[in-house]
Amino acid sequence: MSARDDLKVMSRNDLTKRLVGKLEHDEAVVAGIGNTNFDLLDAGHRPQNFYMLGSMGLAAPIALGVALAQPERNVVALEGDGSILMNLGTLTTIASLAPLNLTVVIWDNGLYQITGMQTTATSTVTDIVAVAAGCGIAQSSWATDEAHFEQLVNNAVSTPGPHFIAARVDEAAATARPERNPVLWKDRFMIGIDAKPAAG
Amino acid sequence: MTWAEQLLQCLKANDVNMAIYVPDEVLTPLINGADSDPDMIAFAASREEEAIGISAGAALGGTRSVVLMQSSGFGNSVNALASLVVPYQLPVVMIIGERGVLGEFNSVQVPISRTIRPSLDALGIPHRTLERLEDVTPTASKVVQQAFQTHSPAVLFINPLLTGGKEDR
Ligand SMILES: Cc1ncc(C[n+]2csc(CCOP(=O)(O)OP(=O)(O)O)c2C)c(N)n1
Numbered sequence: 001m002s003a004r005d006d007l008k009v010m011s012r013n014d015l016t017k018r019l020v021g022k023l024e025h026d027e028a029v030v031a032g033i034g035n036t037n038f039d040l041l042d043a044g045h046r047p048q049n050f051y052m053l054g055s056m057g058l059a060a061p062i063a064l065g066v067a068l069a070q071p072e073r074n075v076v077a078l079e080g081d082g083s084i085l086m087n088l089g090t091l092t093t094i095a096s097l098a099p100l101n102l103t104v105v106i107w108d109n110g111l112y113q114i115t116g117m118q119t120t121a122t123s124t125v126t127d128i129v130a131v132a133a134g135c136g137i138a139q140s141s142w143a144t145d146e147a148h149f150e151q152l153v154n155n156a157v158s159t160p161g162p163h164f165i166a167a168r169v170d171e172a173a174a175t176a177r178p179e180r181n182p183v184l185w186k187d188r189f190m191i192g193i194d195a196k197p198a199a200g
Numbered sequence: 201m202t203w204a205e206q207l208l209q210c211l212k213a214n215d216v217n218m219a220i221y222v223p224d225e226v227l228t229p230l231i232n233g234a235d236s237d238p239d240m241i242a243f244a245a246s247r248e249e250e251a252i253g254i255s256a257g258a259a260l261g262g263t264r265s266v267v268l269m270q271s272s273g274f275g276n277s278v279n280a281l282a283s284l285v286v287p288y289q290l291p292v293v294m295i296i297g298e299r300g301v302l303g304e305f306n307s308v309q310v311p312i313s314r315t316i317r318p319s320l321d322a323l324g325i326p327h328r329t330l331e332r333l334e335d336v337t338p339t340a341s342k343v344v345q346q347a348f349q350t351h352s353p354a355v356l357f358i359n360p361l362l363t364g365g366k367e368d369r
Contacts, residue, residue: 056279069258069263087249089247090250090253182289195260
């Protein structure tokens with residue numbers, strides 16, 4: 001039994017669009033493997049988006065690296081529950097370093113959806129928000145509904161972090177697909193966050 | 201200068217200002233050197249693939265970093281290298297303290313050490329082994345410089361011939 005049991009199940013695609021709608025200051029978004037980055041693209045490509053085509057579980061570490069490199073820019077990591085479970089240790093690193101400009105958002109569908117709908121531990125026994133809080137990320141919350149999610153995102157991008165937000169989401173298959181061209185996305189992202197000039 | 205002082209100087213000369221490590225005893229002088237250097241931020245990651253993810257993110261954000269690990273940690277790194285660092289062409293520089301070679305006392309360190317160079321070769325990641333004090337600065341500067349200039353990962357092995365290795369105690 002976890003706090004998760006009573007929470008509203010929302011549309012991942014809709015929540016991703018609501019998240020992106022709240023990003024008004026060229027915040028960087030690092031989106032994890034599969035549905036997570038497919039839906040980010042579906043919300044409309046932004047030059048500050050990084051699409052992770054492999055490296056399951058590394059969205060939060062990559063976002064942490066970007067956040068440390070660019071302390072003036074807010075950075076959001078988007079991960080699935082299965083993906084964060086692969087690398088829970090990173091929550092302890094984030095808590096220790098406590099970057100003011102980092103937010104981790106978890107889409108918790110209780111599944112390894114894209115590989116065949118196998119259940120994850122969050123579907124039964126593990127409360128990922130309690131895990132994050134236990135790792136030392138004090139500002140860790142479940143989104144109870146869409147309006148609350150938007151409020152949490154507003155708070156995350158306007159007050160010192162680190163922040164951790166989890167939402168229970170549905171199992172609708174994402175339809176968008178980023179072009180499978182890693183170097184293209186790297187270059188666009190680096191230009192989008194001013195880590196590299198657009199020409200030269 | 202010791203090997204660790206030379207490496208730190210060479211990293212700083214190449215504008216590397218972040219060291220992400222999973223501790224290794226023989227690398228301790230380098231870790232401590234980075235930790236106490238006002239121009240560097242140094243911190244531990246919980247796992248080597250995480251350290252590589254952070255270094256990759258730093259590179260994307262325009263900051264040069266280095267990952268310090270023990271050779272056993274290479275086993276925890278492979279997918280991050282194969283599905284992130286190599287295909288995205290990211291300059292992730294790894295400094296690996298070598299166990300399992302030359303005077304190793306613990307047999308569990310040996311098998312992974314045999315896989316590292318063949319794996320790096322298969323991934324197309326260049327590597328150099330530092331064994332002599334006088335080679336540290338010339339070799340390391342060129343390796344680090346090339347990694348950042350060519351957007352490519354690179355590995356420097358810190359061999360027991362350089363450090364004296366780890367004693368059984
Ligand atoms: C290291 C590694 N192990 C396994 C896989 C296979 N895999 C790809 S996506 C995925 C599931 C991801 O689950 P989650 O993050 O919850 O996202 P969802 O599919 O539920 O949207 C798995 C197991 C992989 N790509 N890499």
